[in-house]
Amino acid sequence: MTELPEPTWRLLLGRGLPLFAAEGLLPVLVFYGVWREVGLTPAVITTTVVGGVIVLWESRRGHDVALAALTGVFLVIQAVVALAAHSATVYLAQPVVVSALWGVAYLVSVAIGKPLIGAFARAWYPFPPEFRAGGVYRREFAMQSIVWGLYCLGRAALRLWALLSSGVGGFVVVSFLTGTPVLVVLVFWGLWHARRAFTAADPATFLDQPRGFEQIEVGRLSSEDRVRDELAAHEPEHHAVA
Numbered sequence: 001m002t003e004l005p006e007p008t009w010r011l012l013l014g015r016g017l018p019l020f021a022a023e024g025l026l027p028v029l030v031f032y033g034v035w036r037e038v039g040l041t042p043a044v045i046t047t048t049v050v051g052g053v054i055v056l057w058e059s060r061r062g063h064d065v066a067l068a069a070l071t072g073v074f075l076v077i078q079a080v081v082a083l084a085a086h087s088a089t090v091y092l093a094q095p096v097v098v099s100a101l102w103g104v105a106y107l108v109s110v111a112i113g114k115p116l117i118g119a120f121a122r123a124w125y126p127f128p129p130e131f132r133a134g135g136v137y138r139r140e141f142a143m144q145s146i147v148w149g150l151y152c153l154g155r156a157a158l159r160l161w162a163l164l165s166s167g168v169g170g171f172v173v174v175s176f177l178t179g180t181p182v183l184v185v186l187v188f189w190g191l192w193h194a195r196r197a198f199t200a201a202d203p204a205t206f207l208d209q210p211r212g213f214e215q216i217e218v219g220r221l222s223s224e225d226r227v228r229d230e231l232a233a234h235e236p237e238h239h240a241v242a
Contacts, residue, residue: 027051031091032172040088044079051075074098088168093160100156106149113138115145121194140197144190151186155179 030050035043055072082091109116118132118141131137155178162174 026054028172028175032168035088035168040086040091041083043088044082044091048075048079089163092163092168092171096156096159096163099152099159103149103152103156106145106152110142110145110149113142115142117141117144117148117190136198140194144193148186151182155182 027047027050031043031047034046052072052075055075078091078094081094082088106116115138118137121127121141122132127137158178159171159174163171166174
């Protein structure tokens with residue numbers, strides 16, 4: 001049985017933050033910098049290449065291949081549409097629309113019982129399949145998916161308003177103000193809340209079917225209990241961060 005790593009803040013942030021920064025901040029900064037210095041076409045091409053590198057990097061790190069492929073297809077479509085229209089507004093408006101669609105997807109995923117945040121959480125910690133199938137896992141990330149869905153919808157509306165009323169410069173400012181600071185808060189809150197929820201949960205509630213300690217073999221913990229014990233062992237650390 002594979003031993004789970006200790007869920008320290010260093011591990012969680014070390015696994016998740018690089019991807020978080022690469023996806024959320026780097027493409028916009030690259031586009032704006034190249035667009036200001038060289039022009040639209042080089043900016044679109046450069047940003048598309050950077051996005052493709054990020055997608056390949058995600059795939060090599062073991063992230064969802066289908067999702068990475070979908071992202072790659074969108075990058076190409078976004079570039080082609082922007083170059084055909086020869087418009088920075090069109091180029092930047094497309095990911096805003098996609099962000100709004102992600103907001104809808106978060107909410108729909110909760111409605112169908114497959115919360116998206118639960119799928120993305122594997123980038124931060126290698127939860128075993130048995131634990132991901134448990135009720136505590138689904139309930140925690142259903143709540144977080146609702147929060148992220150509302151955030152994506154609200155941010156998409158603000159960014160689109162800024163783009164149409166203030167142009168690319170205003171869009172970049174609003175993207176940053178509603179992006180990095182808020183996203184950092186949401187990420188830390190999500191990690192803290194999940195750690196607290198998984199630590200406090202009764203082991204018998206990890207799966208939907210009844211289960212007691214007497215069913216666990218001596219010297220061998222289930223995946224659900226191992227995750228709970230890993231989190232509990234580091235509970236003082238999460239109080240210090242909070």
